[in-house]
Amino acid sequence: xxxxxxxxxFLLTGTIWGSTWFVITGQIxxxxxxxxxxxRFALATPxxxxxxxxxxxxxRLAAAEQKLAMIVGLFQFSGNFLFVxxxxxxxxSGIVAMMFGLLMVPNALLGRIFLGxxxxxxxWLGSAVAIIGVSLLLLHEWRANPDxxxxxxxxxxxxxxxxxxxxxxxxxxxxxxxxVGRGVxxxxxxxxxMLYGTLFDFGFALLTTGAPPIPTAIxxxxxxxxxxxxxxxxxxxxxxxxxxxxxxxRTAYNSILTISVAMFISTLFEDYAWTLLTLGGMALAVxxxxxxxxxxxxxxxxxx
Numbered sequence: 001x002x003x004x005x006x007x008x009x010f011l012l013t014g015t016i017w018g019s020t021w022f023v024i025t026g027q028i029x030x031x032x033x034x035x036x037x038x039x040r041f042a043l044a045t046p047x048x049x050x051x052x053x054x055x056x057x058x059x060r061l062a063a064a065e066q067k068l069a070m071i072v073g074l075f076q077f078s079g080n081f082l083f084v085x086x087x088x089x090x091x092x093s094g095i096v097a098m099m100f101g102l103l104m105v106p107n108a109l110l111g112r113i114f115l116g117x118x119x120x121x122x123x124w125l126g127s128a129v130a131i132i133g134v135s136l137l138l139l140h141e142w143r144a145n146p147d148x149x150x151x152x153x154x155x156x157x158x159x160x161x162x163x164x165x166x167x168x169x170x171x172x173x174x175x176x177x178x179x180v181g182r183g184v185x186x187x188x189x190x191x192x193x194m195l196y197g198t199l200f201d202f203g204f205a206l207l208t209t210g211a212p213p214i215p216t217a218i219x220x221x222x223x224x225x226x227x228x229x230x231x232x233x234x235x236x237x238x239x240x241x242x243x244x245x246x247x248x249x250r251t252a253y254n255s256i257l258t259i260s261v262a263m264f265i266s267t268l269f270e271d272y273a274w275t276l277l278t279l280g281g282m283a284l285a286v287x288x289x290x291x292x293x294x295x296x297x298x299x300x301x302x303x304x
Contacts (some may be wrong), residue, residue, distance in 0.1 A: 006245055009238040014254045018261025020231040021093040022269060024085060026223045033085035034205035035212050036224070041077055041198040044228035048191040051233060057185035061192060068180050069192035076172035077197025082204065083165030090158030094259075094266030095137055098282075099162045101255045101289055102130060106170035111177075122295035130288025136281030144273070186240045194232075256286060 027036035052059055061069060087096055105127050112118060142155045175181065176189060205212065215221065242254070263282065266272040 006242065009242050010254060011257070013235045013238050013242070014257030015261050016230055016235050017254075018097065018258040019265060020227055021088070021097040021262045022265045023223050023227055023231070024088055025093050025270070026219060027227070028085055028089055031213055031215055031220065032205065032209040033089065034082060034201065034209055037078075037081045037085055038198065038201040038205050038212075039224050040081075040228045040232070041194055041201060043224060044232040045191065045194045045198050047229055047233045048187065048194055048236070051237060052185070052187040052191050055185075055187055055237070057188045059188050059191070061184060061188065064180050065184050065189070066192065068175065068178070068184070069189055070196045072172045072176050072181075072189065073193035073196030073198075074200055075168045075175070077194050078200040078204065079168035080165050080172065081197075082201070083161045083168060087158045087161035087165060090154040091138075091141055091162060092266050092270055092272055094263040094270070094272060095141055096158075096162050097262035098134055098137055098259050098285060099159075100166060100169070101259050101285065102127070102134060103166055103170060103173075103255075104289075104292060105131070106167055107173055110170055110174040120295045123292045126288045126291025126295060128288070129291060130285050133281045133284025133286070133288055136277055136284065140275065140278045140281070187237060190236055253290075256289060259286070 024036075027033070027040070049059065084096065084100075104123075108123065108127075138155075138159060141158075172193075176193075181189060239254070263272070267274065272278075
């Protein structure tokens with residue numbers, strides 16, 4: 001764990017992904033979120049194919065593998081990101097990042113249903129503690145929003161959108177772990193999935209918002225470049241190399257660093273107000289996630 005080949009990518013991915021949540025807020029300021037999602041992956045997709053070529057991974061996929069890539073692209077690079085971008089119109093970016101720290105819960109539930117994976121009691125206890133913590137943070141958001149008292153207010157909409165994004169990401173995570181997915185180089189699968197997702201993003205944006213806008217602000221396009229190349233292309237290979245080096249369980253601790261960076265940035269640039277309620281919620285969320293991640297998964301042979 002202390003080897004530089006582990007520490008450096010661990011710190012880089014956590015810090016980069018923690019920063020992307022705030023950068024997204026600049027992509028939805030005056031520009032339809034759907035088009036910003038499309039622009040991001042329109043740039044990231046060819047770059048990821050180049051990465052796959054440089055890593056000498058096969059890019060020709062069988063029919064079943066292409067079908068899997070299409071499904072992963074629909075859920076991961078369309079549904080997930082479209083929901084996330086729209087959710088940040090209503091909820092602080094750091095809070096959305098914190099909610100995504102609970103991705104392990106639907107992952108475990110869907111993994112149990114479709115992959116026969118079972119988690120020990122400690123996982124569910126830790127998850128319950130983390131959910132309580134995140135709920136306190138969301139309660140603060142609700143109270144701080146002018147529309148908090150209105151049924152269907154902005155915060156409520158943002159929470160629902162973020163939850164749908166979490167569900168979409170979880171479906172993609174579980175689906176790619178099936179036997180077909182295990183036979184495809186991860187970078188190749190992600191490149192094709194991103195291509196399919198980008199095509200869907202284009203169609204969705206065109207149908208829902210009309211012709212694509214052409215922003216002129218340099219800050220907007222620099223944000224697109226950062227999210228596409230640094231936040232997507234650089235981090236994915238680093239992340240999956242970590243999974244190979246130290247395992248998926250230890251790599252999952254990266255989410256704690258990601259959340260910490262996201263909340264720190266929200267404090268600096270979004271004037272996020274810390275109170276006893278939010279401090280307590282943050283503490284419970286992090287402690288709960290640590291407890292859940294420390295719990296070992298039961299062997300799949302125990303299922304049934």
